[in-house]
Amino acid sequence: MGDRRGAVPQTMPASVYVGDGRLTVRDLPVPTPGPHQVLVEVSQCGICGSDMHLVLEDYARVGTVLGHEWAGTVVEVGDAVAGWEPGARVVSNPGGGCGACRPCRLGRPAVCLARQAPNYLSFGGAFCRYVVAEADRLLRLPDALSTRAAALTEPTAIALHVVHLAPVSPGDRVLVTGAGPVGLLVVAVLRAAGITDITVSEPSPPRRARATEVGATAVLAPDELPRPALGVPVERPYAVAFECSGHAAAAEAALDQLDAAGTLVLVGTGREHPRINHNRMIVLELTLLGAYNYDDDGFGPALDLLASGAVPVDLLVEPDDVALDDIGRAMRRLAEGEIAGKVLVRPGAR
Numbered sequence: 001m002g003d004r005r006g007a008v009p010q011t012m013p014a015s016v017y018v019g020d021g022r023l024t025v026r027d028l029p030v031p032t033p034g035p036h037q038v039l040v041e042v043s044q045c046g047i048c049g050s051d052m053h054l055v056l057e058d059y060a061r062v063g064t065v066l067g068h069e070w071a072g073t074v075v076e077v078g079d080a081v082a083g084w085e086p087g088a089r090v091v092s093n094p095g096g097g098c099g100a101c102r103p104c105r106l107g108r109p110a111v112c113l114a115r116q117a118p119n120y121l122s123f124g125g126a127f128c129r130y131v132v133a134e135a136d137r138l139l140r141l142p143d144a145l146s147t148r149a150a151a152l153t154e155p156t157a158i159a160l161h162v163v164h165l166a167p168v169s170p171g172d173r174v175l176v177t178g179a180g181p182v183g184l185l186v187v188a189v190l191r192a193a194g195i196t197d198i199t200v201s202e203p204s205p206p207r208r209a210r211a212t213e214v215g216a217t218a219v220l221a222p223d224e225l226p227r228p229a230l231g232v233p234v235e236r237p238y239a240v241a242f243e244c245s246g247h248a249a250a251a252e253a254a255l256d257q258l259d260a261a262g263t264l265v266l267v268g269t270g271r272e273h274p275r276i277n278h279n280r281m282i283v284l285e286l287t288l289l290g291a292y293n294y295d296d297d298g299f300g301p302a303l304d305l306l307a308s309g310a311v312p313v314d315l316l317v318e319p320d321d322v323a324l325d326d327i328g329r330a331m332r333r334l335a336e337g338e339i340a341g342k343v344l345v346r347p348g349a350r
């Protein structure tokens with residue numbers, strides 16, 4: 001191993017899952033990169049809905065460090081690494097599909113059977129000061145993009161994939177249910193793709209307000225959505241609905257709002273399963289789609305989109321980053337709907 005740069009300490013603060021829905025900050029050893037790896041100092045790491053499920057619903061393994069939506073700066077490179085140097089600002093690209101399995105042959109590498117599934121239950125995450133990354137996975141940040149904004153790369157790549165999978169085009173009337181961090185990003189990506197008629201259904205007033213700022217053309221509370229008559233579309237139906245809340249009732253209501261030949265895209269995961277009205281699906285020939293993961297080209301298009309200024313990063317991210325010991329509180333506030341945008345953790349803050 002090459003010389004450890006003087007600035008890198010032996011230990012670092014990390015937010016560790018300790019069970020019962022609780023996180024604690026502990027000192028852990030700073031990992032040593034292998035020959036083909038780099039050590040990255042985490043600038044910011046976003047709190048993902050999956051982190052929240054793992055903590056608040058007590059799925060995570062005790063001792064785990066969560067957090068996968070990170071961007072940072074290379075501080076140390078392994079002996080066999082070429083083309084990267086300390087100071088490079090980076091994110092880690094997930095990589096594409098194998099090209100050979102059935103989903104890949106169908107052009108669906110997001111669900112490649114050979115793609116290494118992220119093991120969120122026991123994860124070497126980035127709610128800590130330093131992470132190790134594979135050098136051949138790194139993407140350099142465009143000059144126009146701040147490291148902080150680049151922490152949105154992973155959820156933006158997901159939103160791009162969601163919109164690419166859906167049969168949506170400019171001129172379509174689109175519904176988004178749930179205006180948390182995921183729903184807001186989907187709205188922003190839809191706007192960037194030229195879709196202008198976007199209704200957002202969301203119970204939380206601050207989230208509705210933020211959705212309007214991000215580009216929704218109409219916002220309403222879920223109980224304002226009309227109940228459809230038997231076998232016919234509602235009066236002003238939608239071509240596509242994106243369910244981003246993870247709530248069963250929202251998925252059921254979204255399906256009810258579709259036009260004939262409409263599509264419901266399920267994006268938000270949740271504990272309760274929706275009840276699908278198959279009669280309505282049959283009579284109106286509706287399509288139900290699930291969307292997960294990223295396109296084959298991974299994070300590159302997301303970085304380009306963020307750097308282009310076409311999505312309002314300042315509205316998608318909460319203005320104040322949180323320190324490691326405030327992650328649990330931020331998760332509870334997000335779960336309550338008090339916060340609209342993505343919360344970024346800044347491990348260097350104390």
Ligand SMILES: [Zn+2]
Nearest residue numbers: 048069154155
């Ligand atoms: Zn995520």
Ligand SMILES: [Zn+2]
Nearest residue numbers: 098101104112
């Ligand atoms: Zn494959």
